[in-house]
Amino acid sequence: MTNRRRILVIGGLAAGPSAAAKAARTNLNAEVMLFEQSETISYGICETPYAIAGMMDENRLVFHTPESLRQQKNIQVKTLHLVERIVPAKQTIVVRDLRSHSLVEYEYEKLIVATGSASNKLAVPGENGRNVFTLGSRDDAINIINYVKTETPKQAVIIGGGYIGMEMSESLRALGMDVTLIHILRLPMEGLELDTRERVLIELEKNGVQFVTNAQTEAFQQDNTGKVRHVITNRGTFAADIVILSLGVSPNVRLACDAKIRLGVTGAIVTDERQQTNVDGIYAAGDCCEVRNIVTGKPMYLPLATVASRTAWIAGENAAGGRAVFKGAIRAVAVKVFGLDIAQVGISSEEAKANGFQVVTSSITANSKVGVMPGSEKITIDLIIDKRSKCVLGANVYGGHGAVLRANTLGVAIQQKLTIGDIARFDLIYSPPFAPLWDPILVAANEAKKKI
Ligand SMILES: Cc1cc2nc3c(=O)[nH]c(=O)nc-3n(C[C@H](O)[C@H](O)[C@H](O)COP(=O)(O)OP(=O)(O)OC[C@H]3O[C@@H](n4cnc5c(N)ncnc54)[C@H](O)[C@@H]3O)c2cc1C
Numbered sequence: 001m002t003n004r005r006r007i008l009v010i011g012g013l014a015a016g017p018s019a020a021a022k023a024a025r026t027n028l029n030a031e032v033m034l035f036e037q038s039e040t041i042s043y044g045i046c047e048t049p050y051a052i053a054g055m056m057d058e059n060r061l062v063f064h065t066p067e068s069l070r071q072q073k074n075i076q077v078k079t080l081h082l083v084e085r086i087v088p089a090k091q092t093i094v095v096r097d098l099r100s101h102s103l104v105e106y107e108y109e110k111l112i113v114a115t116g117s118a119s120n121k122l123a124v125p126g127e128n129g130r131n132v133f134t135l136g137s138r139d140d141a142i143n144i145i146n147y148v149k150t151e152t153p154k155q156a157v158i159i160g161g162g163y164i165g166m167e168m169s170e171s172l173r174a175l176g177m178d179v180t181l182i183h184i185l186r187l188p189m190e191g192l193e194l195d196t197r198e199r200v201l202i203e204l205e206k207n208g209v210q211f212v213t214n215a216q217t218e219a220f221q222q223d224n225t226g227k228v229r230h231v232i233t234n235r236g237t238f239a240a241d242i243v244i245l246s247l248g249v250s251p252n253v254r255l256a257c258d259a260k261i262r263l264g265v266t267g268a269i270v271t272d273e274r275q276q277t278n279v280d281g282i283y284a285a286g287d288c289c290e291v292r293n294i295v296t297g298k299p300m301y302l303p304l305a306t307v308a309s310r311t312a313w314i315a316g317e318n319a320a321g322g323r324a325v326f327k328g329a330i331r332a333v334a335v336k337v338f339g340l341d342i343a344q345v346g347i348s349s350e351e352a353k354a355n356g357f358q359v360v361t362s363s364i365t366a367n368s369k370v371g372v373m374p375g376s377e378k379i380t381i382d383l384i385i386d387k388r389s390k391c392v393l394g395a396n397v398y399g400g401h402g403a404v405l406r407a408n409t410l411g412v413a414i415q416q417k418l419t420i421g422d423i424a425r426f427d428l429i430y431s432p433p434f435a436p437l438w439d440p441i442l443v444a445a446n447e448a449k450k451k452i
Helices: 015-026 045-052 066-073 138-151 163-174 194-206 254-258 305-319 349-354 403-415 420-424 440-451
Strands: 006-010 031-035 075-078 081-087 092-097 103-107 110-113 117-119 155-159 178-182 209-212 217-222 228-233 236-239 242-245 249-251 282-284 332-337 340-346 359-367 378-386 392-399
Touching (some): 006 015, 015 031, 015 305, 045 163, 066 075, 110 305, 138 242, 155 163, 163 178, 194 332, 194 378, 194 392, 282 305, 332 403, 349 392, 378 440, 420 440
Parallel strands (some): 006 031, 155 178, 155 242
Antiparallel strands (some): 081 092, 092 103, 117 249, 217 228, 228 236, 332 340, 340 392, 359 378, 378 392
C-alpha cells in the first residue's frame, strides 16, 4: 500500500463526489479514488423531469467530469468500474473494469460506501417492455428523452403517485401527452396531510391528468415488438405508448450486506454520528444509509440529495482523519404540481400519533403578500403540534408562490425544537411585494396557540 492515506469511494452520483471532495480537502496528503459503474459522475438527477420536459439541455446536468474532479479536487475517478466486492479482512475492494472486463483489487485505509438507491419495480408480467422506464439514473433520463424524440408517444401511463410521479405528470403534460396516473391509494402523495393530498388531486385533475385511485397494476400487455400497449389493473385497462414507473426507491446495499455491514430496521446501512459503519474503516453516506429522525429520535430512510450531501461531507471528513458529526435530519421536501407549490417539513400527524405524541393539528389559509398586491396568492399551513411540549412536529405548506420558503422557516423551528409560542414571536418581514403585515407563519402560530 502507498504511504499516503488511501481513501476509496464507491458511487459517483451525489454522495460519492461530495465525500471524495471533502476527504481530499480535509487531508491534502490523502490519495482519494472514486469508482462509478456508469459513464457519468456528479449528475443532476433531480433536474431530469425538467430536462425531459425540454426546459433545459440534459447535457447541462453533468456538473463534473472525471477530469474536472481530478484537476480541481485532486480525486482520481474511475468510471465504468463496478465494485463487485468489499473484503474487510484484507481492506480491499474487488473492482471490474467494465471496458476491459478485467478484475482488479484495490487496497484501502478508509472506504466510503455511497452506493445510493435503486428504483422500485412491480415484478408483474410484461414490465420489461422497451417503453417502460424508471427515472433514477442518467441512463434512465437519456432513455426517456430519446424514446420521446424518436417515437413521439401520445399516451403516457405513470404508475405511482409520489414526488416523481407528480413531476413526471407535469413534464409529460408539457410535452402534450395524455397522462393517466395509476395509484394504489385513494389519494396521491402518501405521508402528507389529508387536505394537502386532496388539494394535489384537484390540481392534477384540473391540469388534465386522469388519476386512477386504488388501482393495483397486474400486468403489461406487449405487442410483438416488445412495446407495452396496455396497462392492466384491477380498475381497468389503460392504453399506453410510454410507461413511467415511479414507485419509490430502495437502498442499494448488496455490497454492504455481503461485507457484513450492519443494516437497520429500514433496510438501509446503519452508521454512527460520524457516518462510520460497524465495520472498521468503512464509512457510508447518502441514499444507501438510514438517518436519525430528529423529531422522533428513531431511524428513518430519507433518500434526498440534501441528506446525501450532508452525510457525505461528514463521511469524507472523518475518513480523512477529521471528527465531524451528523446529528440527524428532518424531512424537508417540496414538489411543484403544475400551479401548486407543496412542501412538507417534519413528521405527519399520523407519524406523530404512532410515536406517542399528543397531537393537535391546526390549519389556516392566508395571503402570501398584502392582498391588494398583484400576485398575492393563498397559502395554507397545516401545523402538527405536540400538546405536552407545545413543540411543532411537522407542517404542510401549500398554495401559491412563497409556500416553500415559508416551509423552510418552519423546518428550522422543528429542527430546533421550538414551541408554537416561540414561532408566534418570530420577527418576520412585512413588505407589500413579499409578505403581509402578519405573515402566514404568524397567523398559523397564533391560531394554533388558541387551540392548545
Ligand atoms: C427524478 C428525481 C428527482 C429528485 N428530486 C430531488 C429533490 O428535488 N430534492 C432532493 O433532495 N432529492 C431529490 N431526489 C433524490 C436524490 O437525487 C438522491 O437522494 C441522491 O441522488 C442520492 O445520492 P447518492 O449518491 O446517495 O445515491 P445515488 O444517486 O443512487 O448514486 C449512487 C451511485 O452509486 C453508483 N453505484 C452503485 N453501486 C455501485 C457499485 N457497486 N460500483 C460502482 N458504482 C456503484 C450508482 O451507479 C450511482 O451512480 C430526486 C431523485 C430523483 C430520481
